[in-house]
Amino acid sequence: xSTVTPEVPESSxxxxxxxAAVASLLQIGAELGVDGLLDSGDSFDAAELAGHAAxxxxxxxxxxxxxxxxxxxxxxxTGGRFRVSDDYPAxxxxxxxxxxxxxxxxxxxxxxxxxxxxGEAASRHHRRDGRRVAVSSRWIGERAFYxxxxxxxxxxxxxxxVDLGAGAGRLLIEQLRRDATRTGVALDISEAAxxxxxxxxxxxxxxxxxxxxxxxxxxxxxxxxxxxxADVIQACFVMHDVNxxxxxxDAVLVRCREALAANxxxxxxxxxxxxxxxxxxxxxxxxxxxxxxxxxIRLPSEQEWEDKFRAAGFAKVQxxxxxxxxxxxxxxxx
Amino acid sequence: xSTVTPEVPESSxxxxxxxAAVASLLQIGAELGVDGLLDSGDSFDAAELAGHAAxxxxxxxxxxxxxxxxxxxxxxxTGGRFRVSDDYPAxxxxxxxxxxxxxxxxxxxxxxxxxxxxGEAASRHHRRDGRRVAVSSRWIGERAFYxxxxxxxxxxxxxxxVDLGAGAGRLLIEQLRRDATRTGVALDISEAAxxxxxxxxxxxxxxxxxxxxxxxxxxxxxxxxxxxxADVIQACFVMHDVNxxxxxxDAVLVRCREALAANxxxxxxxxxxxxxxxxxxxxxxxxxxxxxxxxxIRLPSEQEWEDKFRAAGFAKVQxxxxxxxxxxxxxxxx
Numbered sequence: 130x131s132t133v134t135p136e137v138p139e140s141s142x143x144x145x146x147x148x149a150a151v152a153s154l155l156q157i158g159a160e161l162g163v164d165g166l167l168d169s170g171d172s173f174d175a176a177e178l179a180g181h182a183a184x185x186x187x188x189x190x191x192x193x194x195x196x197x198x199x200x201x202x203x204x205x206x207t208g209g210r211f212r213v214s215d216d217y218p219a220x221x222x223x224x225x226x227x228x229x230x231x232x233x234x235x236x237x238x239x240x241x242x243x244x245x246x247x248g249e250a251a252s253r254h255h256r257r258d259g260r261r262v263a264v265s266s267r268w269i270g271e272r273a274f275y276x277x278x279x280x281x282x283x284x285x286x287x288x289x290x291v292d293l294g295a296g297a298g299r300l301l302i303e304q305l306r307r308d309a310t311r312t313g314v315a316l317d318i319s320e321a322a323x324x325x326x327x328x329x330x331x332x333x334x335x336x337x338x339x340x341x342x343x344x345x346x347x348x349x350x351x352x353x354x355x356x357x358x359a360d361v362i363q364a365c366f367v368m369h370d371v372n373x374x375x376x377x378x379d380a381v382l383v384r385c386r387e388a389l390a391a392n393x394x395x396x397x398x399x400x401x402x403x404x405x406x407x408x409x410x411x412x413x414x415x416x417x418x419x420x421x422x423x424x425x426i427r428l429p430s431e432q433e434w435e436d437k438f439r440a441a442g443f444a445k446v447q448x449x450x451x452x453x454x455x456x457x458x459x460x461x462x463x
Numbered sequence: 464x465s466t467v468t469p470e471v472p473e474s475s476x477x478x479x480x481x482x483a484a485v486a487s488l489l490q491i492g493a494e495l496g497v498d499g500l501l502d503s504g505d506s507f508d509a510a511e512l513a514g515h516a517a518x519x520x521x522x523x524x525x526x527x528x529x530x531x532x533x534x535x536x537x538x539x540x541t542g543g544r545f546r547v548s549d550d551y552p553a554x555x556x557x558x559x560x561x562x563x564x565x566x567x568x569x570x571x572x573x574x575x576x577x578x579x580x581x582g583e584a585a586s587r588h589h590r591r592d593g594r595r596v597a598v599s600s601r602w603i604g605e606r607a608f609y610x611x612x613x614x615x616x617x618x619x620x621x622x623x624x625v626d627l628g629a630g631a632g633r634l635l636i637e638q639l640r641r642d643a644t645r646t647g648v649a650l651d652i653s654e655a656a657x658x659x660x661x662x663x664x665x666x667x668x669x670x671x672x673x674x675x676x677x678x679x680x681x682x683x684x685x686x687x688x689x690x691x692x693a694d695v696i697q698a699c700f701v702m703h704d705v706n707x708x709x710x711x712x713d714a715v716l717v718r719c720r721e722a723l724a725a726n727x728x729x730x731x732x733x734x735x736x737x738x739x740x741x742x743x744x745x746x747x748x749x750x751x752x753x754x755x756x757x758x759x760i761r762l763p764s765e766q767e768w769e770d771k772f773r774a775a776g777f778a779k780v781q782x783x784x785x786x787x788x789x790x791x792x793x794x795x796x797x
Contacts, residue, residue: 143742143743143788144478145482145556145557145558145560145561146560146743146745146746146788147745147746147788148479148482148560148561149560149561149563149564149565149746149749150560150564150745150746150748150749150750151745152561152564152565153564153565153568153572153749153753154748154749154752156565156572157571157572157575160572160573160575160576161575161576161579184576184579184580185579185580188579188756191752191755191756192752192756194752195748195749195751195752195756196748198737198744198747198748198751198752199744199745199748199749200744200745222479223479224479226479226480226482226483226484227479227482227483227486227561227565229483230483230484230486230487231483231486231487231490231561231565231566231569232565232569232572232573234487235565235566235569235573237491238487238490238491238494238566239494239566239569241491241494241495242494242495242518245495245518245519245522246518246519403532408477409477409480410532410533410534411480411481411484411485411533411534412480412481412483412484413532414484414488414529414530414532414533415483415484415487415488415529415533416484417529417532418488418525418526418528418529418532419487421525422522422525422526422529454477454480454481
């Protein structure tokens with residue numbers, strides 16, 4: 130029978146309730162726009178939270194009481210000020226999966242009948258909210274796949290880093306902070322994401338070394354200027370979108386290889402189709418299924434990803450599996 | 464710092480992704496109306512699933528592939544027929560918490576700003592979906608609080624059982640199946656729920672012993688006919704709604720005590736406000752908070768619940784804690 134997936138331990142029966150509650154409470158924070166305040170680790174009181182979210186103070190106080198009762202924030206003991214608990218980063222990471230599966234993809238779930246009846250019409254009427262997708266991806270990514278990419282870039286001492294689909298630039302800005310001589314290009318098709326990246330770069334004091342390009346990844350085929358002479362071209366969970374037209378992805382990979390500096394490499398984190406390992410099969414099944422039947426995107430298998438890099442002329446391709454359930458880090462050397 | 468809540472074990476980092484995926488996939492099944500087919504434990508193929516859900520067969524096949532890849536169903540080995548996996552009931556129970564926290568209460572999360580700005584207007588515009596609330600409550604309840612109620616009723620050999628807020632009658636019908644001389648009354652304000660209870664009673668062959676009353680619990684104050692001479696009056700997670708007006712709940716409890724047969728008792732499963740135990744504090748925080756700030760319902764504390772039963776004249780009140788994170792089973796004897 131179902132012996133492939135390990136039995137869930139008894140203690141996780143309560144953990145399910147814990148995780149559900151944490152995800153719901155943190156999602157409310159994200160909707161209020163106070164996730165950044167919580168993430169900062171700074172202390173705050175109800176008035177500051179209310180000001181940050183632009184909501185009535187009694188409502189902010191009610192939310193704080195719930196967060197404290199759930200153990201997500203703790204009283205600093207001075208003047209009604211709170212700070213996130215020690216296990217907040219770990220809990221936020223776990224909540225990221227629930228947020229992605231239930232909230233970011235909520236429009237697919239709630240309107241599944243419409244998607245089954247007429248996928249194209251449903252896609253137009255029931256779009257996912259970009260911020261909700263970005264928030265859940267960040268919650269997962271900061272722990273699951275940013276670290277291995279950071280490690281690779283540090284180890285190589287890369288000086289020029291281009292991030293394709295950089296979003297709000299979180300990973301790239303961290304890379305610029307770690308090396309004062311490094312420069313970067315954040316490329317994203319979203320004007321709002323690029324504006325957020327510019328703002329975050331100023332706050333981090335790295336804006337003089339960060340160039341922001343409001344561009345699609347696909348546009349690199351005709352104009353590869355942003356990637357020229359890069360030591361590293363990285364892309365986290367965006368290349369499968371480009372694969373909506375496989376020929377375009379192939380052309381983008383060729384341009385990236387050509388543009389890379391000598392000894393340069395691509396670091397691509399992405400998902401494979403229906404990963405079979407027991408520890409990843411469930412989430413990979415959801416990820417693969419939602420992309421295939423709700424977004425019209427067929428994910429490549431691990432072998433197909435590797436073949437794509439080789440077909441683009443890369444000399445060596447490494448595949449690192451432990452980055453995400455169903456995800457892989459592909460490192461492709463020029 | 465945050466030492467009150469036990470540290471989450473490392474293995475649960477992957478479990479979070481597992482649970483999120485399971486909840487999302489089962490929620491899609493519930494939206495398609497195939498949760499009953501899955502729950503039955505019978506085998507089925509894509510054509511039957513498509514017929515059951517009234518969706519195209521290729522879409523049903525895509526969904527089945529995802530369920531199988533996630534280990535939720537297994538191939539029987541004959542003719543493309545599948546059946547739920549052995550751990551499906553345990554997984555569905557855990558998914559219930561996620562479904563309740565993220566999907567059933569989704570309208571509160573997604574529209575939190577409107578609820579904070581004008582709660583009454585938001586309550587009118589963004590109602591929760593009754594079926595989604597009922598599905599998630601059932602997934603949780605069948606494992607968490609139906610069993611202790613069943614045990615109490617069996618041990619007492621109760622002949623006449625009234626279920627207040629019976630929904631689709633699942634618990635009561637199980638009680639009638641267990642004792643061929645038992646009779647029951649399923650009382651619910653929802654016409655749809657009562658129709659579902661009637662249908663389920665026919666299917667279970669107990670319809671000759673089940674009376675269905677489309678009535679509010681509050682209406683018992685003026686007309687207690689449905690509860691007269693009951694050996695057991697049970698109510699699962701509905702009494703806190705009646706407590707929206709505490710005086711009405713008090714009056715209902717008085718009527719229940721008066722109506723009970725000699726040696727009869729009430730079995731009330733309900734939530735307490737901000738339960739402090741480490742194993743339940745997170746979910747209890749969410750449950751308490753959503754009721755207080757989004758539904759206008761203040762949950763009583765454990766002591767306040769007990770006091771209410773005593774004030775209504777019950778001779779003895781027992782409180783059983785292990786039924787649900789933040790939930791209690793109150794057994795109040797006439």
